[in-house]
Amino acid sequence: MNFAALKTKTVVWFAALIVVVNGFFPAVWILFTSLKTENELLQFPITYIPRDPTLVNYYQAFTEKPLHLFLLNSVIVAGSSTIITVIVSALAAYALTRLRMPRRNLLMGLLMAVAMFPLISLIVPLFQVMRELGLLNTYLSLILPYTVLSLPVCTLVMASFFQDISPDLEAAAMVDGCTRVQALFKIILPLAAPGVFTAAILAFVNAWDEFLLALTFLSRESMRTISVGITLYQGEFAFPWPLISAALIVAIVPVCILIAIFQERVVGGLTAGGVKG
Amino acid sequence: MRHSSFVSRLVLKMANVQLKNVVKQFGETKVIHGIDLDIKSGEFVVFVGPSGCGKSTLLRMIAGLESTTSGDIIIGEQRVNDAPPRSRDIAMVFQDYALYPHKSVYENMAFGLRLRKTSDDEIKRRVGDAAAILQIEHLLERKPRQLSGGQRQRVAMGRAIVRDPKAFLFDEPLSNLDAQLRNEMRTEIKKLHQRLGQTIIYVTHDQVEAMTLADRIAVLSAGRVIQYASPDEIYNRPAAKFVAGFTGSPSMNFASATLSPSGDSVRIAGIDVTLGHARHGSAGKPVTFGIRPEDITVGGTIPARVVVLEPLGAETLVTLAVGDAQSTPVEMVTRVSPNLNLKPGEAITVSMNPAKTHLFDPTTELALTQ
């Protein structure tokens, strides 16, 4: 390796390191806090690594509030909206990239514009709609808006993947005996798997993290999602740091697991059969 | 014999294809202007023409991948205009092969059969048979990206063969291969047709492929069929200047000429060239004269000067300036034996085979036959 290449490599690694540290430091800090007792937390000088790690905060987090219910609600809401989003945006992306369509670029532009609407401007009209439909305090009141909010970005992501797939592949599939929709699901989607998973992760994380709509539309405690549920540990005068940290870790873990699984699939899809046999 | 039973099974299904006044419009632009073609069962027909003339569009209309604006497409005895590709029972080989990248060679070939709910045993037998014919048995477990261009080409053909379709459609299947492999695969395709006897419609812009493969050639230009005939007829009796210029390499020599009052000779650059037969219909009028390089021979009565020599080994291409001293000469190419030892600038005489001369109307560019 020559000197220039080494220098480039060093710079890239250094940049990557900054990103990783910046991303992981808060998470690690929260993890450590969640393992400390309230006493240790208030000690001075502060300890970085917990002196005697304890799981008592986790126990408390689940007993003091129905954290398992918050989790379940979030899984239902985020999971459903992800599934609907992926299916609908796959069909939309297919139409945008494959069908002969007048004003395709205008449509793409509109999608971008919709994706940029600030949520706060939608909350009042959405609340009205949900109330009229009698959907307040139902999962649908979140599933529907989350789906709509994720659709533009997911559609654009998938469209960019579909664009790289030769239209002749579908033509071949259709001559071979597929309907158009079968060609999409049997040939195009498997090839666009990295795009599908990227879209799925985006949709899921969007829904998992969302706070404003969740706070407004689901007011009954048993219906709270995790992002809102975590704030409920906060008392009027007290802020139980270790407890909240434990709840936060519980909220982060499913997303981490999901991304880990999907990432494996994404990479797997890219390299399957790539080894010369 | 495994192959012969496979072949006899295949022969049952082939069908004729008919196009009746077929038109295709993309929005306001008409790209196919009313084409009539009759392709016999088992015939190898080549659509040939310059890029953009509508060959692929016409082929895709037959496949059902493009809608038909008006006219009828008939496969077998059925009008298929409104049938989707999957129910037309045809197979297609694409220029970029269009192999499914995520499926093995075996699964690529089996895909169409699986969709038709063929039993696993039958699939195994058919894929095995086709792989044997195409000599790709050792590649069945590979993914398309692990294959060379020629191997992918074979797999694409295998995928078509196993389906035992009514007709095969090929869209420029050889144009992504290098010259040597292209010749090899061309021979392979011809062998395959001789063996299976299937109806084949083959699109190419390469006149050599058209001449070597076809039973009949449809020469297309700007969305119209200019001539539909056997390669021999296309080459020796082109119906239009376009067809004459498109076939042969180097292509036919053309020159502006005037037909004599008797109609049995033309005057080109001050010299008289005898025709094979008289054209009384245009006697005395301006015409376009045409003659192929191989029909001009050295020695005779027509004065010419050697301009450029291009030795090709087996033969030498000679560009001549033909004409008498008083007129502006006309450049024509001929092929001669390399032993002839001509020099640039040398004055020679040539003769033109009267039976192989062609005349075209200078405005309509159609052949003048009487």
Ligand SMILES: Nc1ncnc2c1ncn2[C@@H]1O[C@H](COP(=O)(O)OP(=O)(O)O)[C@@H](O)[C@H]1O
């Ligand atoms: N989807 C389409 N929309 C509009 N015009 C098209 C479309 N497909 C082909 N054309 C036009 O039709 C003509 C014929 O194209 P094509 O059949 O691909 O030609 P070839 O295969 O002979 O090169 C071209 O002028 C091309 O621009």
Ligand SMILES: [Mg+2]
């Ligand atoms: Mg083409």
